[in-house]
Amino acid sequence: MNSEEEFYDAETGGNTMCVFVPFLFYRTTLPAPMFSRNDFSIWGFLKKCIGMELSKITMPIVFNEPLSFLQRISEYMEHTYLIHKACTLSDSIERMQVVAAFAVSAVASQWDRTGKPFNPLLGETFELTREDEGYRLISEQVSHHPPISAFYAESLSQDFVFHGSIYPKLKFWGKSVEAEPKGIMTLELSKHKEAYTWTNPMCCVHNVILGKLWIEQYGTVEIVNHSTGDKCVLNFKPCGMFGKELHRVEGYIQDKSKKKRRIIYGKWTECLYTIEPKVYEANKKAEKKSGDSKKHKQKTGGSADDADEMPDVQETVTMIPGSTLLWRIAPRPAHSAQMYNFTSFAMTLNELSPGMEEVLPPTDCRLRPDIRAMENGDMDTASLEKERLEEKQRAARRERAKDEEDWSTRWFHQGTNPHLGSSDWIYQGGYFDRKYSDLPDIY
Ligand SMILES: *[C@@H]1O[C@H](CO)[C@@H](O)[C@H](O)[C@H]1NC(C)=O
Numbered sequence: 001m002n003s004e005e006e007f008y009d010a011e012t013g014g015n016t017m018c019v020f021v022p023f024l025f026y027r028t029t030l031p032a033p034m035f036s037r038n039d040f041s042i043w044g045f046l047k048k049c050i051g052m053e054l055s056k057i058t059m060p061i062v063f064n065e066p067l068s069f070l071q072r073i074s075e076y077m078e079h080t081y082l083i084h085k086a087c088t089l090s091d092s093i094e095r096m097q098v099v100a101a102f103a104v105s106a107v108a109s110q111w112d113r114t115g116k117p118f119n120p121l122l123g124e125t126f127e128l129t130r131e132d133e134g135y136r137l138i139s140e141q142v143s144h145h146p147p148i149s150a151f152y153a154e155s156l157s158q159d160f161v162f163h164g165s166i167y168p169k170l171k172f173w174g175k176s177v178e179a180e181p182k183g184i185m186t187l188e189l190s191k192h193k194e195a196y197t198w199t200n201p202m203c204c205v206h207n208v209i210l211g212k213l214w215i216e217q218y219g220t221v222e223i224v225n226h227s228t229g230d231k232c233v234l235n236f237k238p239c240g241m242f243g244k245e246l247h248r249v250e251g252y253i254q255d256k257s258k259k260k261r262r263i264i265y266g267k268w269t270e271c272l273y274t275i276e277p278k279v280y281e282a283n284k285k286a287e288k289k290s291g292d293s294k295k296h297k298q299k300t301g302g303s304a305d306d307a308d309e310m311p312d313v314q315e316t317v318t319m320i321p322g323s324t325l326l327w328r329i330a331p332r333p334a335h336s337a338q339m340y341n342f343t344s345f346a347m348t349l350n351e352l353s354p355g356m357e358e359v360l361p362p363t364d365c366r367l368r369p370d371i372r373a374m375e376n377g378d379m380d381t382a383s384l385e386k387e388r389l390e391e392k393q394r395a396a397r398r399e400r401a402k403d404e405e406d407w408s409t410r411w412f413h414q415g416t417n418p419h420l421g422s423s424d425w426i427y428q429g430g431y432f433d434r435k436y437s438d439l440p441d442i443y
């Protein structure tokens with residue numbers, strides 16, 4: 001493809017220059033496979049860092065994946081079809097179910113993704129316009145210490161807005177790295193005049209030093225409908241002693257009188273079902289009566305001293321008769337294992353297609369030289385460029401301190417979440433007018 005390439009524009013019926021590639025042309029692979037981590041020993045490096053906050057440690061680049069954290073959070077949008085679906089449903093409980101499926105699906109791309117995304121530089125932005133999926137998203141790194149990323153997505157037909165700010169708090173615990181994704185997700189469905197808010201579950205990467213890396217997500221996610229106070233409570237289960245609960249999500253939807261209306265169950269790595277509480281209970285009783293003949297195979301203990309091994313439980317979610325499927329994960333492409341376990345969606349995120357560079361602001365992550373070099377398999381350049389960018393950021397900070405200048409964010413401002421009253425970052429509009437004069441030179 002060259003930059004003069006023209007695409008047929010179905011809407012205007014004519015040939016127009018198309019800046020954002022029609023989805024049929026999104027790339028399906030990265031330019032280069034990943035660098036092997038096998039020969040790299042990090043113990044000597046990491047033992048100095050136990051208990052420290054990870055944002056204060058400069059990690060060797062071999063543990064990264066070639067995406068900025070801003071791009072990583074835009075993966076929440078992979079299953080946007082669920083929001084579109086929620087908009088079309090007239091029953092509020094049915095809507096809540098689909099919103100719950102969206103909230104779970106939004107963290108599914110984390111599965112087996114042990115690469116650390118690049119810390120965004122202050123002022124870095126990421127735009128994702130997906131006309132085929134009917135939305136566009138803008139995100140900005142609004143704070144460096146602590147790192148805060150704000151995003152705002154809207155449907156092109158104006159039936160939803162999805163926004164939030166995230167402060168990933170990472171802690172290194174010797175064997176594992178725990179990420180607390182502080183920050184609120186807010187979804188507004190304009191047609192139904194509804195707003196839902198929730199926070200994401202905790203995420204833990206096990207065995208960063210020894211053994212096989214694996215990822216666990218746990219904690220309670222409460223999705224609240226602010227019009228009524230009705231809510232959906234989802235419990236991301238920790239894997240537990242025998243691994244029976246690995247990746248499991250279970251919860252319920254209750255109305256404002258606290259009456260349980262639906263049970264929701266599944267795995268965030270696989271699928272999610274919904275069922276009537278009565279049918280669910282009846283089924284459970286019947287199972288107990290039959291003596292629970294299918295006892296789960298228990299993991300043999302003993303190896304836990306060296307590594308927190310991922311329990312070897314391959315069983316999938318068993319559908320209880322009477323359930324309805326809400327969401328199922330899409331299979332990853334065959335070459336995913338050589339490419340940081342990216343999903344098809346993730347493969348496209350750093351693509352810089354012809355014509356894009358002229359339209360994007362100079363702060364877009366796609367223009368970051370370190371990520372670009374890593375994506376191309378050039379680890380030495382990636383490493384040098386990452387250091388250069390971080391030093392440039394520190395120098396700019398020193399200059400501001402000298403002039404007693406404060407950093408001002410460009411597309412978001414600090415405000416309050418309209419539904420919770422708590423502090424949040426609010427999109428102030430204007431990004432898509434594409435007037436990108438006096439943006440900071442961060443690369
Ligand atoms: C990808 O997944 C495999 C299989 O679970 C895992 O062994 C590997 O460490 C993962 N790679 C990355 C980069 O996360």
Ligand SMILES: *[C@@H]1O[C@H](CO)[C@@H](O)[C@H](O)[C@H]1NC(C)=O
Pocket residue numbers: 092093094095096193194225226227228230231255
């Ligand atoms: C959410 O609030 C709206 C507006 O009051 C209400 O009509 C709807 O029943 C609620 N939905 C759920 C799932 O609780």
